[in-house]
Amino acid sequence: MKPLSKLTEGIHQSDIRSVTARVNAVNGINLGQGICDMPAPDSIKEGAKKAIDQDRSIYAPFGGADPLVDRIVEKVKTFNQTPIQGAENIMVTAGSTGAFATAAFALLNPGDEVIQFEPLYGYHSKLLELRGVKQISLALHSPSWEVDFHKLESLITPKTKAIVLTTPNNPCGKVWSRKELETLLSLLIKHDIYAITDEVYEYMTYDGREHISLASMDGAFERTITLSSFSKTFNMTGWRLGYASGPKEIIGKMGLLNDILYICAPTPLQHGLADGFATESRYYEQLLRDYDKKRTMMCSALESAGFDVPWPEGAYYVLASFRPMADQPGFSNDQTACSTLIDRVGIGSVPGGSFYSNPKDGKYLLRFCFAKKENELKEACRRLEGL
Ligand SMILES: Cc1ncc(COP(=O)(O)O)c(C=O)c1O
The missing domain is CATH 3.40.640.10 (Type I PLP-dependent aspartate aminotransferase-like (Major domain))
Structure with a gap:
C-alpha cells in the first residue's frame, strides 16, 4: 500500500487524551482534559x-x-x-x-x-x-x-x-x-x-x-x-x-x-x-463567582499538597510547580509526577512539558483543570491534600 500523506507523519495523540484514557481505566477524577462538565443553560x-x-x-x-x-x-x-x-x-x-x-x-x-x-x-x-x-x-x-x-x-x-x-x-x-x-x-x-x-x-x-x-x-x-x-x-x-x-x-x-x-x-x-443567548450580566457574574470559588479550592488544595502555585489570573486551569517535592519518589519529572498522581490518588493532570517546544521548560509543572462539578472537585481536592 502507498503511504499516507506526509502531513499525517508528525501527528500523534496528545498527552491530554492519553491521560484521560488512563484516568478512566482506574475510575479516577480527570483534572487533565479542559472539559467543563457543568450543564449548558x-x-x-x-x-x-x-x-x-x-x-x-x-x-x-x-x-x-x-x-x-x-x-x-x-x-x-x-x-x-x-x-x-x-x-x-x-x-x-x-x-x-x-x-x-x-x-x-x-x-x-x-x-x-x-x-x-x-x-x-x-x-x-x-x-x-x-x-x-x-x-x-x-x-x-x-x-x-x-x-x-x-x-x-x-x-x-x-x-x-x-x-x-x-x-x-x-x-x-x-x-x-x-x-x-x-x-x-x-x-x-x-x-x-x-x-x-x-x-x-x-x-x-x-x-x-x-x-x-x-x-x-x-x-x-x-x-x-x-x-x-x-x-x-x-x-x-x-x-x-x-x-x-x-x-x-x-x-x-x-x-x-x-x-x-x-x-x-x-x-x-x-x-x-x-x-x-444569555445577555443578562448576572449570568456572567454568577459564572465568575463559581469559577473563582473553584479556583480557591483547587489552588489551596495544591498548596497543601506541597506544590508552588501561581494562582491563575483568568481561565480555569492552574499550572502548578512540584519542584518543592522533586526529591520525593515519583516526582522526578512531569511525566512521572502525572503517573504518580493517577496511581496514588486517581487524579488526572497534564504534564507541563506538553505546553513547551522544549519539554524541559515544563519539567516540574502539571496542569489541573478546575472546571468540574463542585462535589467532584471537592473530592479531587481531598485526595490531593492526602497525597
Ligand atoms: C485556549 C483555547 N482555545 C480554544 C479551545 C477550543 O475551543 P473550541 O471548543 O471553541 O474549539 C480551547 C479548549 O480547551 C482552549 O483552551
Whole structure:
C-alpha cells in the first residue's frame, strides 16, 4: 500500500487524551482534559430543541445564521469593544478551533514565521505545523509569566507574518494587561505583523482584572483576528460553535475557506443559541463567582499538597510547580509526577512539558483543570491534600 500523506507523519495523540484514557481505566477524577462538565443553560437547550422541531435543518450561510450573527455583533461591540461595523465582520465557525484553522489558511503561507508565547495551547501549534509555517516561541516563566519585549522583538524577522496570543491563557492563566497589549501592538505596527487572538476564556478573569481585546486598541483592528467561542462560556464544548471577528476583507476570505472545509456550523444549534443567548450580566457574574470559588479550592488544595502555585489570573486551569517535592519518589519529572498522581490518588493532570517546544521548560509543572462539578472537585481536592 502507498503511504499516507506526509502531513499525517508528525501527528500523534496528545498527552491530554492519553491521560484521560488512563484516568478512566482506574475510575479516577480527570483534572487533565479542559472539559467543563457543568450543564449548558436551559434557555439555550430549549432554543435548540425548538429549532430542531421547526426543521431548521438546512445549511446556514457560511458566515453564520442571521439571528446568531446579529447577537454576536451586539456582543462584540459592547463586550469586546472592537470597531466592527456589522455582520460582514463576523463568521460563525465549528468552535473557535474552526476559526483558528480558517484564520491560519487565510493569513499564512508555508514558510511564514509565526510567534507564539509558551506555555501554549497545543492545538494552535499542531495546526500551524500542518500549515507548514515556522513556529518561533517565546517562553514565559512561572510565577509572573512576564513578557520580555526586547527578546520578543529580537525574534521578529522579515518573514514574521503573525503572532498568536491567548488571553486569558490556557494553560497558565495569564491575562494580558493593557500596558502589555500596547507594547505588543507597537511592535506589530512597527514590523507589520498580524495578530490572531484566542479569547475563549474572556469572561473568566479574577481579582477584578479586566479582559481587554487587542482589537479594541487604536490601530489594532485592521491587523487582528479575534477568536471566541460558546464552548467555555456556556459549557457546550461538544456543540462546536465559535466565531471570529475582524476586518471584512479577512473575514470574507475566512468565510470562503469555512465553506470549503465544512460548509457551515450546525444550523439548528446556531438558531438555538441565538434564541437563548444569555445577555443578562448576572449570568456572567454568577459564572465568575463559581469559577473563582473553584479556583480557591483547587489552588489551596495544591498548596497543601506541597506544590508552588501561581494562582491563575483568568481561565480555569492552574499550572502548578512540584519542584518543592522533586526529591520525593515519583516526582522526578512531569511525566512521572502525572503517573504518580493517577496511581496514588486517581487524579488526572497534564504534564507541563506538553505546553513547551522544549519539554524541559515544563519539567516540574502539571496542569489541573478546575472546571468540574463542585462535589467532584471537592473530592479531587481531598485526595490531593492526602497525597
Ligand atoms: C485556549 C483555547 N482555545 C480554544 C479551545 C477550543 O475551543 P473550541 O471548543 O471553541 O474549539 C480551547 C479548549 O480547551 C482552549 O483552551
